[in-house]
Amino acid sequence: MAADYKNILVINLMHIGDLMLVTPVLRTLRTNYPSARLTLLADKKLRDLVEYNPHIDECMLIDKKGADDHFGSFFRFILGVRRKNFDLVINLHRNERASAIAAFSGAKRIVGYAKPGFSLFFDEVLPNKKAIMHQIHSHFEVLTKACGVTRIDDGGLEMEIPPGMDEEAARLWRENFREGQKVVAFNIGASWTTKRWLDEYFAECADRLVERGYGVAFFGGPMDEEMVRDCLAKMRHKNDDDVRVFTGKLSLGVLAGMLRRSALFLTTDSGPMHVGVAMNMPIVTMFGSSPVPGFYPYDAKDVLVKTPEPCHPCGIHICPKKGDDYMACMKKIPVDVVMRYVDELLNEYGDCVSAWPLHEGQYECRVIDLGKEEPGA
Numbered sequence: 001m002a003a004d005y006k007n008i009l010v011i012n013l014m015h016i017g018d019l020m021l022v023t024p025v026l027r028t029l030r031t032n033y034p035s036a037r038l039t040l041l042a043d044k045k046l047r048d049l050v051e052y053n054p055h056i057d058e059c060m061l062i063d064k065k066g067a068d069d070h071f072g073s074f075f076r077f078i079l080g081v082r083r084k085n086f087d088l089v090i091n092l093h094r095n096e097r098a099s100a101i102a103a104f105s106g107a108k109r110i111v112g113y114a115k116p117g118f119s120l121f122f123d124e125v126l127p128n129k130k131a132i133m134h135q136i137h138s139h140f141e142v143l144t145k146a147c148g149v150t151r152i153d154d155g156g157l158e159m160e161i162p163p164g165m166d167e168e169a170a171r172l173w174r175e176n177f178r179e180g181q182k183v184v185a186f187n188i189g190a191s192w193t194t195k196r197w198l199d200e201y202f203a204e205c206a207d208r209l210v211e212r213g214y215g216v217a218f219f220g221g222p223m224d225e226e227m228v229r230d231c232l233a234k235m236r237h238k239n240d241d242d243v244r245v246f247t248g249k250l251s252l253g254v255l256a257g258m259l260r261r262s263a264l265f266l267t268t269d270s271g272p273m274h275v276g277v278a279m280n281m282p283i284v285t286m287f288g289s290s291p292v293p294g295f296y297p298y299d300a301k302d303v304l305v306k307t308p309e310p311c312h313p314c315g316i317h318i319c320p321k322k323g324d325d326y327m328a329c330m331k332k333i334p335v336d337v338v339m340r341y342v343d344e345l346l347n348e349y350g351d352c353v354s355a356w357p358l359h360e361g362q363y364e365c366r367v368i369d370l371g372k373e374e375p376g377a
Helices: 016-020 023-032 044-050 071-082 096-103 135-146 165-176 199-211 222-233 252-259 271-278 335-348
Strands: 007-011 037-043 058-062 088-091 109-112 183-187 215-218 243-245 264-268 283-286 303-306 366-369
Touching: 007 023, 007 096, 016 044, 016 271, 023 037, 023 135, 037 044, 044 058, 044 252, 071 096, 088 096, 088 135, 096 109, 109 135, 165 252, 183 199, 183 271, 199 215, 199 222, 199 335, 215 222, 222 243, 252 271, 264 271, 264 335, 271 283, 283 335, 303 335
Parallel strands: 007 037, 007 088, 037 058, 088 109, 183 215, 183 264, 215 243, 264 283, 283 303, 303 366
Antiparallel strands: none
8 A cells, every 4th residue: 555645746857858757757646646745846947848737736946057056055945845844755866966855855755766875865765777768667666666656647748838938939930930831840959969960961851851842940959059050051951941940049838839830850869859759749869879768759659760889878978989980870870761750750640739649658669770670671
């Protein structure tokens, strides 16, 4: 019999994609503890992703890179957590900051991932198994093994767009694209160099789509602006009216609204990829250094392409190899192969997101291993 928790805190202070991968945990907790007060602690800059999640009662926010980024304010933040009198804290971010908040939260029961030292204050510590199973499934193990959860309610990734932001996305769409135009969204940036497909490959895909009458929309954050400029410089049709650049210009909420109006998302393994999954859009993604089992796009209609390099997945931020072997995991994913699956999904779905049924319960994407499948097959 599961304990009757009344006041639960879930901690995840990681990046965009990691936070999106916590949303099935929130649904499952709400299903198992319908009368509990459920709070999520997240990074303040990511509030658009989770602040209006229907399964939580409160979203606590920490300003990791600002007001809370020194010992005094962090100590006061922990005191604020302690005043909430949580009876269960679930830490889903294995770093020092998150582990400290959980360890010193004063909760009756503290479980999840933890750094050594802080783990001494946890009632139960579990390993993060993201290298061998999807990150979501590793989170579910925390719930079943450490929290007594008996029913997994997996509704996939979820995001409620904050008020007014979908309307802003609709305005931008009207101003930039023709009525009825089908637009392919591009996200070419990623937090690690080893997760990035080549600029010239993205440029060639964009050119081919423009030549076929599609709109092309470049997204991403301010850190991606230089990459997008480099990509545009390699395009034949960079000045075409059907090419629009929104990189560094949108909040996460407006980004979600733009994605849900797009016909397809061509993206690296990145935070926006997981936002796209939550918006129920078809995705084609290329994986280099990332472990496929842990972070594949969590929807059966999506396609992931990878090469059989012996060093995959390395988990290294910058490729240490030289010459032709440098970034071979990405170099050896050809444009023709990627466009084959872009075309396949466009032909199958071919309209805006609102016209596509949800694939509830079908979350394992199609993985194309180029070592096993011939590019021209």
